[in-house]
Amino acid sequence: MDVAARGLGKATSRSGERALGIAALVAVVVSATLSLVVAPPDAVQGEVQRLMYVHVPAAWLAYLSFFAVFVASVAYLKTRRIRWDRIAAASAEIGVLFTALAIALGALWGKPIWGTWWTWDPRLTTTAMLLLIYLAYLAVRRVVDNPSRRARWAAVIGIVGFVDVPIVHLSVVWWRSLHQQATLLRIGGPEIHGSMLTALLVGVAAFTLVYAYLMTLRLRVGRLEERAVREALSPQVGELEEADA
Amino acid sequence: MTARAESFRTRNSVPFLRQAAAIAAKDLRIEIRGRHALGTLLPFAATLLVSFGFAFGPGRDVLERTAPGLLWMAMLFAAVMAARRSYQAETEDDALEGLLLAPVDKAAVFLGKAIAVALELLVLVIAVLLMVVVLFDLSPGNPFALLGAFALGTVGLAAVGGLFGVVAEAERTREAVFPMLVLPLVTPVLIAGVRATDLATTGQAGEAAQWLGLLLAFDIVFVSVGILVFGHLMED
């Protein structure tokens, strides 16, 4: 009965994963069309301003991923169910990708507009700190062999890091306020309207779907890799222990 | 949360703060006997500052302007070393297991170690300040604002270092993981500490208040969170 239920779960999640992947791909294509073709170029910055439609969603997903790591970390410490640790690890890995991407796109946007790759812009700087904390999180995971200890330590870092980020942001904002400087996002006035706003929101939605797809894929990879390790160590025990506790 | 609060009071006959004080006293006794702060951290800080002098000098102008930053960079590295040393002492004689088995509130271990490290750093920072005043022409400035920045800053550094020091002694820990973890987290201490020190030494001590407030907020958050989560790091 249990085996059947687990099997069923696996089957639906595979096709569900594929459906999610297709949905994400469609959303990305729609978003790219809106961003590159439909939305008008910025009056001040020109075509390069279209980088906003990938930079902002990437940054948004970076923080969302980290929030997910935080929630999963708290859930793990409270319930001690290993599935939360798997979710945290997956979200952290994906989060690194989005964070690095957001920073790279920010630099590519900043260079033509401000003349330098890095201006210590408060939001970008905080995002860079976020990347460093994520990388430390992943490094600690790599270094600890004992699975229960790894999960606990990672959870603590996931929580402490998340709590620290707002304080880091505040300190960087105050620090930068010593030198007044506009951020990249001030395009043609304090608000963005119409097709630009739509393109941005669709971009955020598309990236969120991509995140969801990457999560399901990464969680499946995690399960497979765990099983491979278990099989190598002790085959019978491996089969018994494959509950997603 | 309630269970935790209960444990503060009812875990054993010794109250929480007294446990922490006992652990801090033990660590400080080891420190005084081993003279780590004086013997290792101080020469390290001196070497670092002189190296900064070579790297950014010889123009006195640049050095004077960057002096607060150099002071706090030295303190950041010293804090990492002090926190690591604090836990090294335990694992050297397998004392960590003893600590785990003892009827001591885990959070009291964190608080005690953080207090000990903070005091070591506080002593160290006075010495570093003197070196910076001498080497880089930094004018000592407002003593109250400076002391405030140093006290609050060292507490912040000690809290983060004391919290994650256990990680430094993990099984396969590569050397760089512990500083890699601590340094980004203490960024607010670095920024606020440098700003406050800069303002205090250039006759603008009044404006240092907001930065001292930030340091205080950082300390409160990290000491509280540390007390809450430290137990999870110590189990095994």
Next chain:
Amino acid sequence: MDENVGYLVAGYAITAVALGGYVLRLLARAREARRRADVVASRRRG
């Protein structure tokens, strides 16, 4: 302003490569993990 199109193209290209590349890498990891598990299982049987 059109001379900045290079940055725009680079940005979108990096995004596509990063996301697509990661998906491919995950699929490869899945294949590899399954292969390792099957190798162990067949060795056990044989």
